[in-house]
Amino acid sequence: TSYIVNSTFSDNRCANGGAISGLGASMQVLNSLITDNTATGTGASSGQGGNGGGIYGDGNTYSYVVDGTVISGNVASEGGPAIFFVSNDRTGTLTIRNSQIIDNSGESFFTAPYRDIFYLGGGFTVTGSTVQ
Helix, strand or coil: CEEEECCEEECCEECCCCCEEEECCCEEEECCEEECCEECCCCECCCCECCCCCEEEEECCCEEEEECCEEECCEECCECCCEEEEECCCCCEEEEECCEEECCECCCECECCECCEEEECCEEEEECCEEC
């Protein structure tokens, strides 16, 4: 597991994962600020990107925890302008606690009711957080 603690990611650009990206790797993002980042690609699953303006994850069995973190102002033209999380074998988990995930934009697909997140996996929980 990778730990990102008390960190700021702002004004970054990448095809997938404007600020943070992981392939099959678990991570915890704790007490951090992720703002104004952009997933610059287009085409989503075609391999051209555009997913996860703030945070991008793809793989099989892995987990993400976002706790005490603000994710705001990020852009993704495809899925998950704040967080894009896909566990291909449907075992991965996403946990969001005590966080503010607001005012992210541009998505063409998302996981209702959260327009800022695209999630596909084995477990998704949100507690003590504001998520749009």
